[in-house]
Amino acid sequence: MPAYPGFSFVIERRATAASGWANRARLGRLTTPHGVIETPAFIFCATKAAVKAATPDQVKAAGSQIILANTYHLIIQPGPEAVARLGGLHRMMAWDGPMLTDSGGFQIFSLGHGSVAEEIKGNRGAERPRTLVGIDEQGATFRSYLDGSIHTLTPEGSIQAQRQLGADIILVLDECTPYHVDRDYTARSMALSHRWAARSVAEFTRAESGSAGPQGLYGIVQGGVYDDLRRESAQFALSQPTFGHAVGGCLGGSPDEMYDVVGMAMGPLDDDRPVHLLGIGGVRDVWEGVAKGIDTFDCVSPTRIARHGGALIRPALSEQTRVRDHINLRNARFREDAGPVDSECDCYACANFTRAYLHHLLKAGEILAMQLLTIHNIAFMNRLMAAVRDAIRTDDFAAAQRHWLG
């Protein structure tokens, strides 16, 4: 059993029935060698070892506690050895706070099968080049999108790569089951993921610390949209000596199905380890996930929405009849709007600039618009998570949820 020096997870409070919503929300302190994360927390994506359009000091100033990088992209470029030579991800990126890397599996399979998002939208990535060459007991073989070179990612190789990258929290390799496969495939895939998880744990136990010190290993609950498989996978996860758990896809074809599937996975997952929900992080997703016991979330959407001109905002402030979680500042109705992006926000963007100016920057094609909206959207998600933590602390979950979802 790994010792996880420098790691701890303390659940400080659990929501009660009096919170107004029967739930398993919990307030926690996740300690890592690079600092403490107050949970529930949002993990911001630095896919290729950079939060898109924000410097690390801006990410931190916007209240962020933890970021993640994607092992798949970093295997392809610049390579984990190159990152290790530069002192690991923390030093290379100048981020001295907590950090997570995934196993690399998600991108192999989502780029290989077509992503979950594409499935939901009904376009299974027909025009996308297939990079997944094949899966067998040993691992997953894929083609580099950069130079066509062939790589095989094994559970051992994923852990070794994540050791070199050196993030605080690292993940076992799994097969991220696609949505359009049947129960039979899902069951076989889950069993393979469990064997890969066991090999990941064995490799983790064998190897030294990462390039930046001790690391904490998370297992992954799979099982697709099938209740019995999710429960079986959660039981397997509980049996493994990991520091934490993650819930992985496939999570279904709609938000409501996703919340159901998260509930299936969380059913048996009632120990004191932290639980991360992989790749999900809309505003409603956060409230639903926290209520089911999720401690951390990650999603590219806050920073991606920003690069398309979108500012996250409480629906009550969006002045639209259609409830949405963001406004698009390219819209002509903002041309003369002298108000801040979000009147409730005190981030650098909202404290200094108007919607009209952001509208101008977007129309003019200025990169600064992406930078300012990225700062705001990060600050918004961090403010949302602080509100979630307050709601658990004050045991007033339902009212807070209504306030944020409109």
Add this chain to the structure above:
Amino acid sequence: MPAYPGFSFVIERRATAASGWANRARLGRLTTPHGVIETPAFIFCATKAAVKAATPDQVKAAGSQIILANTYHLIIQPGPEAVARLGGLHRMMAWDGPMLTDSGGFQIFSLGHGSVAEEIKGNRGAERPRTLVGIDEQGATFRSYLDGSIHTLTPEGSIQAQRQLGADIILVLDECTPYHVDRDYTARSMALSHRWAARSVAEFTRAESGSAGPQGLYGIVQGGVYDDLRRESAQFALSQPTFGHAVGGCLGGSPDEMYDVVGMAMGPLDDDRPVHLLGIGGVRDVWEGVAKGIDTFDCVSPTRIARHGGALIRPALSEQTRVRDHINLRNARFREDAGPVDSECDCYACANFTRAYLHHLLKAGEILAMQLLTIHNIAFMNRLMAAVRDAIRTDDFAAAQRHWLG
């Protein structure tokens, strides 16, 4: 004669013959309603009311004293009235330091005739749409590159627009003479510019302050590459009640010709008003210009080079035999370079990141590369200007110039 409340220019020291280079370099303090500029100084371009890829706080943290915006672009979008409604450029952009706007003329004529840079490169913009519709005594008529609408910019209209934009320093309208025209055209163009300058001064004297308070008007010395015309134009500029002077193009077809032309213009321009050199700002240009009495420079090149992966650096540090003022971090030789971008620089980018990481970001197409290199290149130019000021202060101009030009 306008009073220019809140403005002053104090020449604190002049280089002597002992400086090692017969020159007219001078150390000054240019006071504006939004703060003091230590001169010689570099003015960074915020063309469309945004320094490309840098937030105002990053621009300031990199040591910048003053920025400029381009009236032509802001007339087309969002319009000077819209800027005035947002409180003027300073408030709209969240830049509370000194600011300059040009008259709009340069872009009308450079987009109309093909730019000076294109002429130097021998491609007179054959593929570029011509937006200049015509010039007459009244003003210049051009077509919006956004919607094809027709605008006429008159001297009065330029001053009115710059009043609404509200920068501290504003410019008279001139015709920016192209390079490929003959002496006769240049002489007639200069005479027209002088009549437009007089009308600009009259409008400036008539109107109220700008949207952000008092403003200081600069005249422009024209005359193309012809010594007698430059001298005549400088004499005219001296006769006008402006707060400062600018030297405008055409400046010639090569750097050496440009330095000669600047010398022609500066010959008679020996009063105590500040002098700005329009659109020029390479490292050698700065040393040559300062030696001829130029106090401020502007150029898009530091920020443009950054967006193409280039980091400004002293030639001695570039480790290349060919003397150049920057290194391109896309180059494979930086793939494993664990050193800072510029070992002499203490900017945020150099203090925190390696050349290898910047190389990775550029290869990965990450916007962060542009942001970090923009910060560095701004900091580099500000460090260069501080070195120029030190060289004048210590009267050791030639040695400092050798150090910076390699």
